[in-house]
Amino acid sequence: VSDAPPLTGILETVLYCTSANEDATRAFYRDVLGLPLTGDGFSHRVGGRRDVLLLFNADEAIKQDNPPPHGPTGPVHVCFQTTPDNYDAWKRRITDAGVAITSEITTWRDGLRSFYFDDPAGNVLEIADGDMWPP
């Protein structure tokens, strides 16, 4: 296979909720994670970059025709990044919102820290205080 043309990044990262928890899940991203809604009400810009987080109702997305149907059952994992000086503030914010921190690890790379928690749809979220992946 010849060299692939460049992919300049991941534009859309997607998480899923269901009709039963959609309102609570959308409120969680808006109010707890503080991610501003973009125009159509179901996408969020994350950070100063152009990352887009989409939240789909999997009960609906699996029934659509075009774009193609998608929508899994069960928890998807996404990791957000923050800065070391904001890491403890994020832990407090999640705990103060009544959300349990399910795990915390010190990663294998440079002692970076991250903690895990669930969104109301059951997705497994992580906030890391740096990029633990090799360049």
Add this chain to the structure above:
Amino acid sequence: VSDAPPLTGILETVLYCTSANEDATRAFYRDVLGLPLTGDGFSHRVGGRRDVLLLFNADEAIKQDNPPPHGPTGPVHVCFQTTPDNYDAWKRRITDAGVAITSEITTWRDGLRSFYFDDPAGNVLEIADGDMWPP
């Protein structure tokens, strides 16, 4: 709720395969999408940015204890971004690899284009020639 501390971006975007299609799925990301493996063999850097794409075997990830278990059943959606001048080359590359293009759309924003195709695990991938989301 007080103002949220900054999230500087999405560090890890995750897709899932199963034991039945794991080898084919990993080969697809490496050989067709041309995403270079990072150290541990299951993560890919995308573009010149620090985006990380992880591919988990959902059959295994749902059984782990720490980090917390995750692993959905069914197709997850992720959109990659390329540049307008590389868009047609990507369509050719996907078709030449024997992968069907399932849909193509012109988005509501600035006439940007994107097309859809499946990975061997059934995830619904998209490559867009620009960022159609409002800033």
